[in-house]
Amino acid sequence: MSNSSKLLRSLTKSEQSPVEANVIGEIPKWLNGTLFRNGPGRFKYGDKTYEHLFDGHSCIHKFQIKNGKVFYSNKFLETHSYKKTLKESRLYSVFGTIDVCSNLYERMKLVFQWPETLDNANINLVPYGNDRLFALTETNTMYEIDPSNLCIINRIQIDKYLQQATTTFAHPHILEDGSWITMGMNFKNFPPHYELIEYKKVDDIKVICENAEIIARVPSSHYFGLSYFHSFGLTKNYIVFLEQSIKFDVKNLLTGIFTNKAFSNAFCMLDNFPTRIHVINRNNGQIIQKKFTSEPLVVFHHINTYEVYDLQNNLCEIITDVCAYDPKFFDIKNFTYENMYTESLLGTSAIRSTARRITIPMKNEDYEIYCEAKELNPNVVFELPVINYSRFNGKNYQFMYAANYFTLPFSIVKMNMQNPSEVLEKKYESENGKYLPSEPIFVESPSPKSEDDGILLVMVLSDKKDYLSILDAKNLKEIAKAEIPEDVKGAFTFHGFFAQSDKFKKLNQ
Secondary structure, three states: OOOHHHHOOOOOOOEEEEEEOEEEEOOOOOOOEEEEEEEEEEOEEOOEEOOEHHHOEEEEEEEEEEOOEEEEEEEEOOOHHHHHHHHHOOOOOOOOOOOOOOOHHHHHHHHOOOOOOOOOOOOEEEEEOOOEEEEEOOOOEEEEEOOOOOOEEEEEEHHHOOOOOOOOOOOOEEOOOOOEEEEEEEOOOOOOEEEEEEEOOOOOOOOOOOOOEEEEEEEOOOOOEEEOOOOOEEOOOEEEEEEOOEEEEHHHHHHHHHHOOOHHHHEEEOOOOOEEEEEEEOOOOOEOOOEEEEOOOEEEEEEEEEEEEOOOOOEEEEEEEEEEEOOOOOOHHHOEHHHHHHOOOOOOHHHOEEEEEEEEEOOOOOOEEEOOEEEOOOOOOOEEEEOOHHHHOOOOOOEEEEEEOOOOOOEEEEEEOOOOOOEEEEEOOOOOOOEEEOOOEEEEOOOOOOOOOEEEEEEEEEOOOOEEEEEEOOOOOEEEEEEOOOOOOOOOOOEEEEEEOOOOOHHHO
16 A cells, blocks of 8 residues: 555644755745645544544644745644544544533533534635635634744634624635635525625725625525535636535534534435536626526536627626536545555545636526536536636636645546546656645736646655655756755645735735
8 A cells, every 4th residue: 555645644733934945946936925725734633533524623834935045934723623533532523523421411502502613624724815824624713823933913703793603614715805705604594505705805994894784695496405515616707616426414413412423414316406506696696586406416616607798798607617526426425544644445436626717698588597517627626726817707707726635646637628638747756755736826027928828836754755746837847946854744625725924914914
């Protein structure tokens, strides 16, 4: 058996003091700023292990790039869950792990209020405006982070400020002025609702959701539940939200609370549930009153969404590209720490996700409209897709970059979305090493001549020295790498972003 998956580490210590990396090759002179990343950094506490990939406690990683040099540091996010687990050596209930020490009274309180230990913000790290940094997950809690030392500035429970929403989520769309358009759940009404929310950029507020505005409320197609959601599409004028085959069932949740089952037990697969496509006018919040559907899909990540117009400037269709799984094979409960660590899912349909293009006709007069989810290239399996977001999010675009965790050696792929057979791949392999690359982050060149004129930043875990890999986004050639000292270790990350020093000055102090 290969050792690659053993790079899904459980760290026991942070490296808060920056260490200098050894740079091999030449970092572009214009590349100055900080790469922030977030993910599950610690699973094990003594002989106890958090059981699901989503359950490991957050570790935030930071690569400072300045004048050709790179400095690395990391820090555990000191949430209530992390501190109580560390102090008591007790595993608290999270997504796929149960608290064996809990009693029925403690669990029944979950029906009425969020437990303080369900606050492990280990999914994403994003800017608000150009001067504030937030760690996100998919409960009611987010954390504002001090970019200089990665310590917590503020713990924010959004349900204290937003009466209409009980959760936040991990993938807000970030507008040009730094505002967010985000989503949440509302279980206070039946059927439950999906809430689309704007956190407007306001300089003098302490809590970013104080002045939040509800854009739209979309009722669930399930009376006692909601389809799971992790991202959505955004164009200049519209929001596209997919209500999909993986359902969060309230009845299953209540049963699980009574019998002490993991929260993941509340999720069930509806293999034959057609994907419901909700199109919302982002300017006035009106939901397009048509029943758009597609084939059953499971989608974590939207790639991009854009509008298509005819020669008379009339809206013809909306294109939404997603990274999708087949619900007949997908089970979110399979994404355990053990399965990821032992590579038992590699090459199986359980983790096979490919690019699908959904075309939504906007001139069709019918009420019920089926929209094909066309598989663009069945041979390219990937996750964690990114684009040249700052210039092409919501616009017609050409290139997507992503990570391949389906087959060894793991790699970074680039797909031409206008000609999907045109694919490049950077494989991370050698005779003596094992490597685990992260989601690639695109950074545009200062005076770009094309959409892919820039570099990709990839955090690579190795059984020897971890490093930052810097790729030319045009051809995926590695132009430089910054090796971290061997006694300093990183951990697996889901998402992050690059704060360029000229735009995000406060995040680079």
